[in-house]
Amino acid sequence: MRGRFSTQLLNICIASLCKARKLDKAEAVVVDGIRLGCLPDVVTYNTLIAAYCRFVGLDQAYLIVRRMREAGVKPDVITYNSLMAGASRYNLPSYCRHLFDEMSKDGITPDEWSCNTLMHCLFNCGCPEEAFQIFSDMSSKNISPSIVTYNTLINGYFKYGRSVSAIKTFRRLQKFGFSPELVTYNTMLDGLFKSGKLGQVRSIFKEIRESGIIPNAITYTTVMKCWFKSRKFEQGLDLFSEMMSKEYTSDVFAYCTVISALVKRGKTEDAHLCIRQMLNNGIGIDLACYNVIINVYCKEKNMNNALQLLNEIEEAGLQSDEYTYSTLVDGFCKLGDVNSARNHLRVMEISGLSMNLVAYNCLIDGLCKAGQVDHAISVFKMMKIRDSFTYTALLHGLCKVGRFRVASKFLWTCLRKGIEVLKSAQLAVLRGLRCSGFGKDAKILKAAIWRARFLHDIK
Structure with missing residues (x-):
C-alpha cells in the first residue's frame, strides 16, 4: 500500500509540474522518486509523454517510450493515443498511421479513441478515403464507435x-x-x-x-448566419435577441456576425449600437472583431477612426492580417486617396503578409477610377496571381481614358487563358475600338469572344 500510495503521489506531483510547463522539474522528480525507491509506472510516463507532445515535440515524446521499455514498463493504449494526438496536432498523418500500426504489432489493441484520433488526423490532412477505411475497419476489430x-x-x-x-x-x-x-x-x-x-x-x-x-452560442451563431445569408435579416436579429435574453453575452462571434450583417444592409448606426453593447458587456475584442469594426468605419468613409483602431490592434499586442489591410486599402480607394491605399499595401508587404489578391484588385480599381492607369498597369505587372476582377477593373480603366488598343490586348490575354471578364468590360472595348476607327479589329475581337464562349464556357 505504501509503494502504491507513493507512486500515486509521485504522479500527482509530475502532473502538476507538467501542467505548469515545468518539464525539467518533473523529470527531476522522477529521478528523485527512483532514488528514494518510488518507481514510476505507466501513468507517470504517459503524463510525461502527453506534456512533451504538447510543449516540446513529438520526437522527444517518442523517446520516452524507449525509456519506459528500458525501465521494464510496458506502454499501453493511452501511451500511443497520446503520441497519436500529438501527431494529429502537428498534422503528420504518416506518423500517426505508423503509431497506430506499431501499437497493433506490439499486441496493444487500439480503442475507439485511437481510431477517432487517426480519422481526425487523416481528414484534416486531406486523406478522406483512408479515414473512411479506418471507420469501416472498426467493426472487424470489435471496436464500437x-x-x-x-x-x-x-x-x-x-x-x-x-x-x-x-x-x-x-x-x-x-x-x-x-x-x-x-x-x-x-x-x-x-x-x-x-x-x-x-x-x-x-x-x-x-x-x-x-x-x-x-442550444449554445455556437448553435445560435450558425443559424443566425443562415438567416442573414438567406436575406432574412429580421429573423436573424430576432434570434440574436433571443440569444442575448438567454445571457449568451460573452460570445464575440455572434456580435461580429450581427455587426457584419448590419453593415451589409447599410445600417451603420445600428452596427455602432451593437458595438457599444458588446463593449458594455465587457467582451474582449479579438482581431476578427477589430476587422469587422474597421469595415464599419470604412463603409462610413471615416478613415481616421479606422486608422485609430489599427493603432489599437498594435497596442493590444495583436498582428493585423491581410483582411485588415484589404479593408483599409478598399476604404481609401473609395475615398479617392490612392496614395494612402498604396502606402498601406506597402506596409502589408513589409509586415511579411502574403500577397492579398483582394487588396491589389481594390488598388487597381482605385487607380483606374483616379485616372492613374499607368500606375494601375505597373501594379498589374507586379501581381503573380490575377483573376477576372483584376482584368475587368483594368479594362474599364483603360477604356475610360480612351486607350482601347491596349485594352484589346489585355482582353485577348483573357480569351486565351479562359479568364472570364464582365460583359460590360467586353462591350466597352468593342465599342471603343469601333468609335476610334478600328472597326476591323473590333470585328476580329468579337469573333474571338464568341469562340472563347464555346471553348472555355465564358459568358
Missing part, C-alpha cells in the same frame, strides 16, 4: 463535399437509438450551412428545439 466517432465522420463527410452521406449517417444514428448530442447537432448545422443547404439548417435547428436540447 462512439458519438465522437460519428461526429468526426459526419464532419469529414461535409468537409469533402459528401453532404448526402453526412445526412444519412446522422439519420442512421437516430434510427439505431443513438441520441445526438449538441456537438453532433452543431456539426450538422455548420456542415449544412457551408454546403449551402440553408433550408436544412433551419430544419435541424427546429429539431434541436423540439428535442429539448438547449
Whole structure:
C-alpha cells in the first residue's frame, strides 16, 4: 500500500509540474522518486509523454517510450493515443498511421479513441478515403464507435463535399437509438450551412428545439448566419435577441456576425449600437472583431477612426492580417486617396503578409477610377496571381481614358487563358475600338469572344 500510495503521489506531483510547463522539474522528480525507491509506472510516463507532445515535440515524446521499455514498463493504449494526438496536432498523418500500426504489432489493441484520433488526423490532412477505411475497419476489430466517432465522420463527410452521406449517417444514428448530442447537432448545422443547404439548417435547428436540447452560442451563431445569408435579416436579429435574453453575452462571434450583417444592409448606426453593447458587456475584442469594426468605419468613409483602431490592434499586442489591410486599402480607394491605399499595401508587404489578391484588385480599381492607369498597369505587372476582377477593373480603366488598343490586348490575354471578364468590360472595348476607327479589329475581337464562349464556357 505504501509503494502504491507513493507512486500515486509521485504522479500527482509530475502532473502538476507538467501542467505548469515545468518539464525539467518533473523529470527531476522522477529521478528523485527512483532514488528514494518510488518507481514510476505507466501513468507517470504517459503524463510525461502527453506534456512533451504538447510543449516540446513529438520526437522527444517518442523517446520516452524507449525509456519506459528500458525501465521494464510496458506502454499501453493511452501511451500511443497520446503520441497519436500529438501527431494529429502537428498534422503528420504518416506518423500517426505508423503509431497506430506499431501499437497493433506490439499486441496493444487500439480503442475507439485511437481510431477517432487517426480519422481526425487523416481528414484534416486531406486523406478522406483512408479515414473512411479506418471507420469501416472498426467493426472487424470489435471496436464500437462512439458519438465522437460519428461526429468526426459526419464532419469529414461535409468537409469533402459528401453532404448526402453526412445526412444519412446522422439519420442512421437516430434510427439505431443513438441520441445526438449538441456537438453532433452543431456539426450538422455548420456542415449544412457551408454546403449551402440553408433550408436544412433551419430544419435541424427546429429539431434541436423540439428535442429539448438547449442550444449554445455556437448553435445560435450558425443559424443566425443562415438567416442573414438567406436575406432574412429580421429573423436573424430576432434570434440574436433571443440569444442575448438567454445571457449568451460573452460570445464575440455572434456580435461580429450581427455587426457584419448590419453593415451589409447599410445600417451603420445600428452596427455602432451593437458595438457599444458588446463593449458594455465587457467582451474582449479579438482581431476578427477589430476587422469587422474597421469595415464599419470604412463603409462610413471615416478613415481616421479606422486608422485609430489599427493603432489599437498594435497596442493590444495583436498582428493585423491581410483582411485588415484589404479593408483599409478598399476604404481609401473609395475615398479617392490612392496614395494612402498604396502606402498601406506597402506596409502589408513589409509586415511579411502574403500577397492579398483582394487588396491589389481594390488598388487597381482605385487607380483606374483616379485616372492613374499607368500606375494601375505597373501594379498589374507586379501581381503573380490575377483573376477576372483584376482584368475587368483594368479594362474599364483603360477604356475610360480612351486607350482601347491596349485594352484589346489585355482582353485577348483573357480569351486565351479562359479568364472570364464582365460583359460590360467586353462591350466597352468593342465599342471603343469601333468609335476610334478600328472597326476591323473590333470585328476580329468579337469573333474571338464568341469562340472563347464555346471553348472555355465564358459568358
